[in-house]
Amino acid sequence: MEVRKAASTDVESMQQLIQQFADVGLMLPRTIKSLCEHLQCFTVAVEDGQVIGVAGLHVLWKDLAEIRSLAVAPHVHGKGVGRKVVEHLIREAEHLGIPQVLSLTYQTGFFEKLNFHVIRKESLPHKVWKDCFYCKKFYHCDEVAMVYYTQHYEAFQAFKEAR
Template sequence: MQIRQATVKDVPEMQQLIQHYADMGLMLPRSAKSLYENLQCFVVGTSEGRIVGTAGLHILWQDLAEIRSLAVHPETQGQGLGRRIVQHLLGTAAALGIDQVLSLTYQTGFFAKLGFEVVEKHTLPHKIWKDCLYCKKYDHCDETAMVYYTQQPHAVYIGQVAEA
């Protein structure tokens, strides 16, 4: 499996994969328009010419980015692709000088294994005022906010140990 920058040709498969989990209530849906407008933020995991995973790194502020729409095809789960995609995006965030990477998730165990820590949502005002305020789940959000600190000692991304 390979991870690469998403292209416009990938959007239909990306949207289908994201919608699969949105239909189950596990993530918010993404319109084709939203994916095209934010395509530069997304990577895809491919296997045998198929999109089997995707996620985006959306910059919210000078010190905060968010991993969005992490989806791995059900047939490919358990093979490390989700971990590799997240590590790739963490490496991108670190290279950009972004200190914190956020995930609003139901998959707390997965993100905890990657070094994310649970935080209170109110500690993330740039996320709340930019996106959450307009979300249909705003009054009853049941996702857990987790943050990864790219500058922490022994931060791990792209399969390597970052310099402290």
């Protein structure tokens, strides 16, 4: 299995994989247009030429990025595909100097194994007002907010306190 940045040739497979889970209400759908417009944000897991996992890292603010649209093909659930994709995105956030990586999820157990911690959604004003406000679930969101603190978190907190 290879984990790499998504390419334009991956877009249709990415959309189909995401749509499987959107159809049952486990994630928001993504259009081909949306995936193309944000292609540089996406990472895929590929095996035998097939996309078997996908997720995007969307920078929300200088101190926060979000993992979005994490989907893994059902036939490879439990085989570490999602873990490898998320770890790749965490390394990307660390490379960018971002101290916190957010996920809004129903899969809390999965993210807890990757050292994400549950937080209150209300503590995320950049996320809530930028994207969530336009979501059809805004007034009855049942996703859990979880955050991973990167190697830059303590330095960023010290910088904020010094100001």
